[in-house]
Amino acid sequence: xxxxxxxxxxxxxxxxxxxxxxxxxxxxxxxxxxxxxxxxxxxxxxxxxxxxxxxxxxxxxxxxxxxxxxxxxxxxxxxxxxxxxxxxxxxxxxxxxxxxxxxxxxxxxxxxxxxxxxxxxxxxxxxxxxxxxxxxxxxxxxxxxxxxxxxxxxxxxxxxxxxxxxxxxxxxxxxxxxxxxxxxxxxxxxxxxxxxxxxxxxxxxxxxxxxxxxxxxxxxxxxxxxxxxxxxxxxxxxxxxxxxxxxxxxxxxxxxxxxxxxxxxxxxxxxxxxxxxxxxxxxxx
Amino acid sequence: xxxxxxxxxxxxxxxxxxxxxxxxxxxxxxxxxxxxxxxxxxxxxxxxxxxxxxxxxxxxxxxxxxxxxxxxxxxxxxxxxxxxxxxxxxxxxxxxxxxxxxxxxxxxxxxxxxxxxxxxxxxxxxxxxxxxxxxxxxxxxxxxxxxxxxxxxxxxxxxxxxxxxxxxxxxxxxxxxxxxxxxxxxxxxxxxxxxxxxxxxxxxxxxxxxxxxxxxxxxxxxxxxxxxxxxxxxxxxxxxxxxxxxxxxxxxxxxxxxxxxxxxxxxxxxxxxxxxxxxxxxxxxxxxxxxxxxxxxxxxxxxxxxxxxxxxxxxxxxxxxxxxxxxxxxxxx
Numbered sequence: 001x002x003x004x005x006x007x008x009x010x011x012x013x014x015x016x017x018x019x020x021x022x023x024x025x026x027x028x029x030x031x032x033x034x035x036x037x038x039x040x041x042x043x044x045x046x047x048x049x050x051x052x053x054x055x056x057x058x059x060x061x062x063x064x065x066x067x068x069x070x071x072x073x074x075x076x077x078x079x080x081x082x083x084x085x086x087x088x089x090x091x092x093x094x095x096x097x098x099x100x101x102x103x104x105x106x107x108x109x110x111x112x113x114x115x116x117x118x119x120x121x122x123x124x125x126x127x128x129x130x131x132x133x134x135x136x137x138x139x140x141x142x143x144x145x146x147x148x149x150x151x152x153x154x155x156x157x158x159x160x161x162x163x164x165x166x167x168x169x170x171x172x173x174x175x176x177x178x179x180x181x182x183x184x185x186x187x188x189x190x191x192x193x194x195x196x197x198x199x200x201x202x203x204x205x206x207x208x209x210x211x212x213x214x215x216x217x218x219x220x221x222x223x224x225x226x227x228x229x230x231x232x233x234x235x236x237x238x239x240x241x242x243x244x245x246x247x248x249x250x251x252x253x254x255x256x257x258x259x260x261x262x263x264x265x266x267x268x269x270x271x272x273x274x275x276x277x278x279x280x281x282x283x284x285x
Numbered sequence: 286x287x288x289x290x291x292x293x294x295x296x297x298x299x300x301x302x303x304x305x306x307x308x309x310x311x312x313x314x315x316x317x318x319x320x321x322x323x324x325x326x327x328x329x330x331x332x333x334x335x336x337x338x339x340x341x342x343x344x345x346x347x348x349x350x351x352x353x354x355x356x357x358x359x360x361x362x363x364x365x366x367x368x369x370x371x372x373x374x375x376x377x378x379x380x381x382x383x384x385x386x387x388x389x390x391x392x393x394x395x396x397x398x399x400x401x402x403x404x405x406x407x408x409x410x411x412x413x414x415x416x417x418x419x420x421x422x423x424x425x426x427x428x429x430x431x432x433x434x435x436x437x438x439x440x441x442x443x444x445x446x447x448x449x450x451x452x453x454x455x456x457x458x459x460x461x462x463x464x465x466x467x468x469x470x471x472x473x474x475x476x477x478x479x480x481x482x483x484x485x486x487x488x489x490x491x492x493x494x495x496x497x498x499x500x501x502x503x504x505x506x507x508x509x510x511x512x513x514x515x516x517x518x519x520x521x522x523x524x525x526x527x528x529x530x531x532x533x534x535x536x537x538x539x540x541x542x543x544x545x546x547x548x549x550x551x552x553x554x555x556x557x558x559x560x561x562x563x564x565x566x567x568x569x570x571x572x573x574x575x576x577x578x579x580x581x582x583x584x585x586x587x588x589x590x591x592x593x594x595x596x597x598x599x600x601x602x603x604x605x606x607x608x609x610x611x612x613x614x615x616x617x618x
Contacts, residue, residue, distance in 0.1 A: 011428065011509045014528045018512060025507040081509045088436060124311055127318040158562050162292035163320015188564040216552035220559040243552040244529050
């Protein structure tokens with residue numbers, strides 16, 4: 001079973017306490033700590049890093065890829081938490097323009113031309129056009145990374161699935177391919193994705209959805225998700241495998257493996273647990 | 286928020302989205318591009334006359350809520366109102382009076398109260414697991430305001446206030462739901478970045494005798510999403526409510542709960558959500574909130590998240606502002 005590391009910003013996660021939050025946030029604000037995390041993950045067999053890109057994470061990944069050639073990046077774009085924060089400061093157009101103006105000239109040219117083609121829909125605040133432009137800008141800005149897969153940010157994914165906006169998914173997959181990447185899907189509503197996208201689900205090389213022995217976050221039910229996973233196991237990756245640290249990493253991974261899943265995505269807390277379990281094999285439950 | 290509610294109304298099996306009221310030009314195309322396919326009307330009277338909804342979700346800026354309620358209640362439509370429900374207690378009471386007068390069901394959008402783990406904490410308290418509740422301490426932090434901000438959200442007369450009204454109110458609602466009517470408030474607030482208060486400390490006294498403190502700030506680094514917690518002490522033990530778990534410490538075993546420390550995790554509670562519109566912000570609570578309101582409309586029984594409960598929250602908010610302005614404790618009628 002393949003393993004990937006979830007490297008979304010530590011500020012975007014839930015913790016057991018405020019002190020635990022500060023400990024992780026402070027730790028992974030240091031580039032060298034991200035390097036240590038990546039090296040640890042690599043030693044545990046992780047060969048892909050799924051990242052919501054911010055300057056700190058992007059820089060650390062770029063440096064790490066310069067000395068480790070066998071680590072792929074899966075970029076989750078756009079960084080919606082950062083975008084929404086900007087939105088309240090600058091408004092929709094201002095937030096988008098700020099991202100555009102941060103690009104290097106070549107990337108600016110490429111995404112600028114794409115934006116010009118979609119000028120009408122962008123001016124009308126069209127959901128698909130806006131989401132794709134933001135995603136393209138972030139992918140262009142990350143051109144220094146070896147990005148193997150591109151995922152639409154889950155906040156956009158769930159809204160688009162609720163609204164059955166299939167165009168966003170097909171167009172995102174097409175544009176990812178045109179940039180030499182595979183498209184992926186990260187969602188907590190995998191059955192809805194299968195229903196809405198139908199055969200279009202095959203456009204996505206990797207689909208991440210919660211998968212754990214407790215059925216935690218497996219909407220609408222663990223049983224229904226299990227049936228879907230078994231229908232095409234090579235496409236699905238498990239997230240939330242420890243049910244928010246409620247089951248051991250080893251048990252969570254065994255559960256996903258028994259369903260035949262292609263892989264599992266682990267966050268830094270789960271890696272800590274795996275490391276401890278490796279150090280004292282009897283402690284895993 | 287209107288967008289989120291619109292999507293859920295389309296996804297939820299017991300509801301149908303029949304229309305939007307939005308005077309802004311171009312909103313039809315904008316909403317349709319997100320898959321929100323219902324017609325858009327330029328005014329509430331047009332929406333009511335043409336689409337004839339059974340219920341209306343009011344997701345306009347806070348200062349408009351009373352006027353919009355009046356417009357909606359020309360016919361008996363059930364009301365769901367985003368939080369905070371008003372910019373003042375007077376408006377919140379007027380909204381509640383209108384809803385009662387027209388005998389409609391009503392609910393307020395304090396969504397975190399619908400998280401299964403929060404409902405479980407409330408159930409444990411109501412079951413007397415802690416015995417007589419004595420005191421609490423609570424926090425609500427988020428990283429949102431670190432410099433000057435503009436827009437209606439940061440103008441007190443339009444939004445109802447700053448972090449207390451807009452983020453801390455989630456926890457205030459839960460505290461009111463757990464401990465009852467507010468009686469007395471003493472608070473301090475500070476504005477260090479925006480034109481409204483960015484942080485606050487509030488001492489709260491409830492009718493049942495419970496006292497405690499809320500510390501809230503939207504200028505705390507490290508939390509992209511609301512981080513909240515409530516520690517509650519009772520005569521029989523302590524309950525610590527976090528985002529995904531309850532830690533319980535009991536002096537003696539009670540029911541299924543052992544003496545000493547035990548933990549109830551969100552993943553131990555039954556899963557009952559068919560669609561998670563926002564896994565990282567609110568999660569399944571949005572779906573559960575809609576179900577509570579839809580059930581209320583169908584059965585004619587008010588939900589726990591009614592405007593009555595929200596009016597209690599509004600009293601806390603206003604009490605905090607009044608006390609902070611005067612530097613004195615405030616008796617809340």
